[in-house]
Amino acid sequence: MVYESLGKYIFITSKHLHYYLNKKVDKLNITSHQVAPLVELYDNEGISQNELGELCKLDKAEVTKRLDALIEAGYITKKSCKEDARVKRLYITKKGQSIRDELRSILDKVTEILAQDFSREENIIVRQLFDRMSNNLYQEVLKLKDK
Secondary structure (H helix, E strand, O other): OOOOOHHHHHHHHHHHHHHHHHHHHHHHOOOHHHHHHHHHHHHOOOOEHHHHHHHHOOOHHHHHHHHHHHHHOOOEEEEEOOOOOOOEEEEEOHHHHHOHHHHHHHHHHHHHHHOOOOOHHHHHHHHHHHHHHHHHHHHHHHHHHHO
């Protein structure tokens, strides 16, 4: 049997996913890398930048870069927390809300494409496996960053 890394398939899938998403969200003036933070904010409006980073499994620099682009595009805003002015809370603007349905439709289509020939059970299993894989790798990345 020829050795093939599991990472090979994840890398190829990720490359094609980003290409597809970039083509679909280009008209919204965002990139595929800004989709996850924006979608998380739809469901968790008012969270801090650190909390968003934890949800998206992104470090502070990555979160900042993605949020700055979303702020520049007019989709989100930061407001100081009343209890602690050092903490900035994140909110969706009217412009950000205006693309919510379109963005979710794009993501629904991506999911449909990715799982088009999966049974319901396979769909559940693959999500569980990818969740475990991403958590496993994220923990290792954190260890590397602590060195």
